[in-house]
Amino acid sequence: MRSTAEQSVDTITEAALPPRSRPSAAIGRSLRRSQVTDTIVLMAIHPIVVYGEPVLHRRAEKITEFDEDLAELVADMHETLDASNGVGLAAPQIGVGKSIFVFNADDDYGVRRRGTFVNPVLIASKVPDTRPDPDDETEGCLSVPSLDFPLKRADRVTVNGFDEKGEPVTLSADGWFARIMQHEYDHLQGTLYVDRLDKRWSKKWKKAQEAHGYDQPGLSWMPGVDPDPFGH
Numbered sequence: 001m002r003s004t005a006e007q008s009v010d011t012i013t014e015a016a017l018p019p020r021s022r023p024s025a026a027i028g029r030s031l032r033r034s035q036v037t038d039t040i041v042l043m044a045i046h047p048i049v050v051y052g053e054p055v056l057h058r059r060a061e062k063i064t065e066f067d068e069d070l071a072e073l074v075a076d077m078h079e080t081l082d083a084s085n086g087v088g089l090a091a092p093q094i095g096v097g098k099s100i101f102v103f104n105a106d107d108d109y110g111v112r113r114r115g116t117f118v119n120p121v122l123i124a125s126k127v128p129d130t131r132p133d134p135d136d137e138t139e140g141c142l143s144v145p146s147l148d149f150p151l152k153r154a155d156r157v158t159v160n161g162f163d164e165k166g167e168p169v170t171l172s173a174d175g176w177f178a179r180i181m182q183h184e185y186d187h188l189q190g191t192l193y194v195d196r197l198d199k200r201w202s203k204k205w206k207k208a209q210e211a212h213g214y215d216q217p218g219l220s221w222m223p224g225v226d227p228d229p230f231g232h
C-alpha cells in the first residue's frame with residue numbers, strides 16, 4: 001500500500017541531521033541508497049508489478065518451509081517496501097505468488113509498527129454500509145501507480161499468522177492501520193483495492209485503468225530508480 005502525505009519517512013529526518021551527528025548505520029544506509037546501480041545488487045530491491053499481471057489476480061500459495069530462502073525473500077520485501085516509500089507490500093507485488101506481506105507504518109496512536117505476516121488469517125469487523133469519505137478514506141496501491149480512490153473498510157481487524165521464522169504473530173488494529181492490514185491481506189486473495197470500489201468510483205477507475213494501460217500484463221516499476229509514482 002502506498003503511504004499518505006501525513007506519513008513521515010524516517011530517512012528524511014536522518015538526512016536532515018548534520019553528517020557528524022548521524023549514527024553510522026544511518027550513513028551506511030544513506031550511502032547505499034545513493035548508489036543506484038549497487039543498490040539493486042546489494043539490497044535486492046525488486047521491481048513492483050502492476051495491475052494486469054496475473055500473479056496479482058490469483059490467490060497466493062501458503063508457505064510450507066520456514067527456511068533461509070524465505071528469510072531472504074522477506075528481507076528483500078522489506079528493502080523493496082522501504083525504497084518504494086510505501087506502508088505495506090505483499091509478495092505477489094514483486095511477482096511471487098506466496099502468502100506473505102510486510103508492513104512499516106505508524107498507527108493512529110503514533111506508534112511505528114514494522115513487521116511480517118506469513119500465511120495470515122484476517123478477521124475484520126463489519127464494513128460500514130455508507131459512502132467512503134474522499135478526504136479520510138482514500139487508498140492507494142504500489143501496484144496501481146499514481147492513482148488513489150476512496151474505499152470503505154472495516155474499522156477493526158485482528159490478524160493471526162507467522163513471522164519468517166515460523167513464530168506465531170497476532171496483531172489487532174483499528175483505523176488507518178486496520179486499513180493497511182485489509183489491503184495487504186486482500187493482495188494474498190488476489191484482490192486489489194480497486195476491485196472493491198463502489199459503483200461511482202469503480203467507473204472512474206475503469207477509465208483511468210484504460211488510460212494508464214493497467215489492463216494488461218507486463219508493466220512494472222523499480223522503486224528507488226523510477227520516479228516515485230505517488231510523488232514521495
Ligand SMILES: [Zn+2]
Binds near residue numbers: 002142183
Ligand atoms: Zn497494494
